[in-house]
Amino acid sequence: MNTGNDYDINNSRNSGEPLIRLENIGMIYKIGDISYEVLKKINLLINKGEFVSVMGASGSGKSTLMNILGCLDKSTSGSYFLEGKDVSGLTSDELAEIRNKKIGFVFQGFNLIQRLSILENVMLPLYYAGLHSKDAEKMAFESLKLVDLFEKGNKFPNQISGGEQQRVAIARAIVNDAPIIMADEPTGNLDSVRGADVMKFFEKINGERGATIILVTHDKNVAGYARRLITVKDGEIV
Ligand SMILES: Nc1ncnc2c1ncn2[C@@H]1O[C@H](COP(=O)(O)OP(=O)(O)OP(=O)(O)O)[C@@H](O)[C@H]1O
Ligand SMILES: [Mg+2]
Numbered sequence: 001m002n003t004g005n006d007y008d009i010n011n012s013r014n015s016g017e018p019l020i021r022l023e024n025i026g027m028i029y030k031i032g033d034i035s036y037e038v039l040k041k042i043n044l045l046i047n048k049g050e051f052v053s054v055m056g057a058s059g060s061g062k063s064t065l066m067n068i069l070g071c072l073d074k075s076t077s078g079s080y081f082l083e084g085k086d087v088s089g090l091t092s093d094e095l096a097e098i099r100n101k102k103i104g105f106v107f108q109g110f111n112l113i114q115r116l117s118i119l120e121n122v123m124l125p126l127y128y129a130g131l132h133s134k135d136a137e138k139m140a141f142e143s144l145k146l147v148d149l150f151e152k153g154n155k156f157p158n159q160i161s162g163g164e165q166q167r168v169a170i171a172r173a174i175v176n177d178a179p180i181i182m183a184d185e186p187t188g189n190l191d192s193v194r195g196a197d198v199m200k201f202f203e204k205i206n207g208e209r210g211a212t213i214i215l216v217t218h219d220k221n222v223a224g225y226a227r228r229l230i231t232v233k234d235g236e237i238v
Helices: 062-069 092-102 118-128 134-146 162-174 192-209
Strands: 018-031 034-047 051-055 077-082 103-107 180-184 212-216 228-233
Touching: 018 062, 034 062, 034 212, 051 062, 051 192, 062 180, 062 212, 092 103, 103 162, 118 134, 118 162, 134 162, 134 192, 162 180, 162 192, 180 192, 192 212
Parallel strands: 051 212, 051 228, 103 180, 180 212
Antiparallel strands: 018 034, 018 077
């Protein structure tokens, strides 16, 4: 039963419970002798159940920040606490395990495997988690149902539209009940109608599943679906 505590005053799913905390996160890339400071002392708190969009000019550091948040990359300085646990010092294997359990990704280019059916694509994270049984199939169908693609399971990626492909990617991201969904320009390859359609499903998984969503976009309309907007400028949150 929902006690009402899951909702903040803005009526979003923000639980007030910290999920992500960045403390003075910095990222320096070295190319030869030259260092590029791409992120500068980023401090950020995201609560469970929030729907956050990240905007900023090209090259400002959005994807770099997302890659750190998504445990795909490690910062060169600062601390990252995920559910209270410091993950900044973990090995790449340990980070991979966190990704598998906690984070679903949606990318601009959908990243579906062409030779697998829609259903098999959605089942993939479960397969990696060691689940190959009928249970996995059932979970994948549940996910496809959530994005209104229950009937397309037997098709292949090249047999469905771009908007539908991105909805499959969303189904894949949520199939193992990942509490965090990260999306980098998920509507970048879609026209505004398909983009809005995809955004409705992000809203739905935030509202119905309480998933925390962090989404990078260049599009103000897309950012408008979020409850909170973060702007990155020259490697800093402004
Ligand atoms: N692996 C890398 N090595 C060196 N520099 C990098 C690397 N990755 C990113 N950069 C640099 O870091 C800066 C931020 O890149 P990032 O991809 O985070 O920008 P972005 O805000 O996502 O831009 P866009 O909106 O174009 O996707 C850029 O100047 C980029 O050239
Ligand atoms: Mg980027």
